[in-house]
Amino acid sequence: MGTFFSIIIIAVFVNNFVVVQFLGICPFLGVSKKTNNALGMGIAVTLVMTITCLITYPIYEYLLVPNGLEYLEIIVFIFVIAALVQMIERAIKRFSPALYKAMGIYLPLITTNCAVLGVAELVIDKAQMMSLLGITSMNLGYAVLYGLFAGVGFTVSIVIMSGLREKIDHLRMPGPMKGFPITMMAACFMAMGFYVFNMIG
Amino acid sequence: MTGKRFKTIAFDGLLKNNPTLRLVLGTCPTLALSTAAFNGIGMGLAVTFILICSNVLISLLRKTIPNAVRIPAFVIIIATFVTIVRMVLDKFIPSLYDSMGVYLPLIVVNCIILGRAESFASKNKVLDSACDGLFTGLGFTCALTLIGAIREILGAGAIFGYTLWDFKIEFFTSSAGAFFVYGLSIAIFNAVYSKIENVRRSKTFALRIMPKPDVSAPDNLDPDAGNEENANATAEATAKEVK
Numbered sequence: 001m002g003t004f005f006s007i008i009i010i011a012v013f014v015n016n017f018v019v020v021q022f023l024g025i026c027p028f029l030g031v032s033k034k035t036n037n038a039l040g041m042g043i044a045v046t047l048v049m050t051i052t053c054l055i056t057y058p059i060y061e062y063l064l065v066p067n068g069l070e071y072l073e074i075i076v077f078i079f080v081i082a083a084l085v086q087m088i089e090r091a092i093k094r095f096s097p098a099l100y101k102a103m104g105i106y107l108p109l110i111t112t113n114c115a116v117l118g119v120a121e122l123v124i125d126k127a128q129m130m131s132l133l134g135i136t137s138m139n140l141g142y143a144v145l146y147g148l149f150a151g152v153g154f155t156v157s158i159v160i161m162s163g164l165r166e167k168i169d170h171l172r173m174p175g176p177m178k179g180f181p182i183t184m185m186a187a188c189f190m191a192m193g194f195y196v197f198n199m200i201g
Numbered sequence: 202m203t204g205k206r207f208k209t210i211a212f213d214g215l216l217k218n219n220p221t222l223r224l225v226l227g228t229c230p231t232l233a234l235s236t237a238a239f240n241g242i243g244m245g246l247a248v249t250f251i252l253i254c255s256n257v258l259i260s261l262l263r264k265t266i267p268n269a270v271r272i273p274a275f276v277i278i279i280a281t282f283v284t285i286v287r288m289v290l291d292k293f294i295p296s297l298y299d300s301m302g303v304y305l306p307l308i309v310v311n312c313i314i315l316g317r318a319e320s321f322a323s324k325n326k327v328l329d330s331a332c333d334g335l336f337t338g339l340g341f342t343c344a345l346t347l348i349g350a351i352r353e354i355l356g357a358g359a360i361f362g363y364t365l366w367d368f369k370i371e372f373f374t375s376s377a378g379a380f381f382v383y384g385l386s387i388a389i390f391n392a393v394y395s396k397i398e399n400v401r402r403s404k405t406f407a408l409r410i411m412p413k414p415d416v417s418a419p420d421n422l423d424p425d426a427g428n429e430e431n432a433n434a435t436a437e438a439t440a441k442e443v444k
Binding site: 019020021022023024025026029071072073074075077078079082111112113114117118121122125174175176177180181182183184185187188189191192194195 | 225226228229232233273276277280281283284287288303306307309310312315375376377378379380381383384385387388389391392395
């Protein structure tokens with residue numbers, strides 16, 4: 001139970017995907033203008049990240065490593081992610097048109113989201129994951145758990161960011177600071193906030 | 202390819218459409234690998250190499266790849282080159298390979314490369330695409346090295362690994378400092394760029410409202426062709442007439 005709890009804290013806050021590891025910055029800056037959209041994007045990314053870990057970890061572990069094909073990992077992973085996003089899109093469209101309406105536009109963007117390929121690449125690096133999460137052996141369960149809560153961390157930061165941006169847009173500021181620069185400054189203060197979680201240890 | 206076209210591509214890639222500072226693309230590696238100037242150069246050159254190769258290959262195949270499956274095809278082409286670069290770096294520059302970590306495979310999903318493939322290489326000739334890849338990549342490299350140098354000097358008191366002084370502000374090497382320096386760089390670059398652009402535009406405008414007979418060729422009024430020379434020529438012509 002303690003391990004479970006510490007993985008949640010580490011994945012969501014201490015090693016937050018966006019502001020600490022800089023993965024998934026594009027949607028963080030691009031889709032964070034309104035809180036509703038940010039939440040939709042966050043949930044869609046979390047879903048894809050979890051399922052990606054569930055599929056790519058066994059592929060790497062039981063298909064690529066025994067056959068000495070580790071160098072194919074990038075091509076295989078990006079292929080799996082593209083196919084997966086396509087399938088999830090079709091499935092949601094078929095079973096829940098309302099959800100598709102809310103989430104559909106974000107799904108195609110997820111294929112080229114660094115966070116998804118990033119989590120797939122991170123969880124296969126066993127030594128790094130074990131030292132990061134403080135566990136003695138790595139398995140599929142931990143990989144999926146890490147994927148899920150890394151996605152939650154992404155959602156948390158993108159939703160906070162959208163809240164900040166809704167306020168920032170109404171402020172007066174020097175011309176060149178408008179747009180991306182001021183968003184970066186807001187992200188800077190968020191990163192300082194998340195830095196405090198490093199003290200938990 | 203004419204010299205003028207070459208100039209336009211170079212200007213677009215390095216300044217007007219600088220991927221890092223003007224378009225704000227490829228932000229993940231920019232923020233993560235600008236802790237030191239050398240990492241910036243390494244990442245920048247890796248991206249430049251992949252960008253040139255993928256642009257050339259996609260440009261060669263632009264009539265073969267069916268429109269419906271072009272994005273997956275582009276991604277597979279880019280992933281192949283990333284794999285090659287990864288193997289080469291792992292073998293020959295292991296220190297850089299280690300410091301790039303997870304961001305090396307993530308070049309596959311770098312918006313700059315897919316963006317150039319989609320908007321330039323799939324519509325243009327091979328030589329143009331190669332040049333576009335080269336200059337867009339160099340624009341990325343320069344910006345990344347600049348941000349890396351600022352962060353390294355302020356955060357570690359060093360440049361390219363050589364210690365300058367003992368004074369350090371660790372904020373600049375932390376993740377918050379990355380956002381801070383990057384944000385300020387974008388703001389300053391945009392301010393300077395729009396100022397330069399204004400000067401160019403007003404010069405062109407001045408030429409347009411008072412055209413001299415010897416500035417008859419419409420090419421001379423093009424904003425991308427040397428304005429300085431035109432202005433000088435006009436001034437000289439005016440001086441002669443006055444005499």
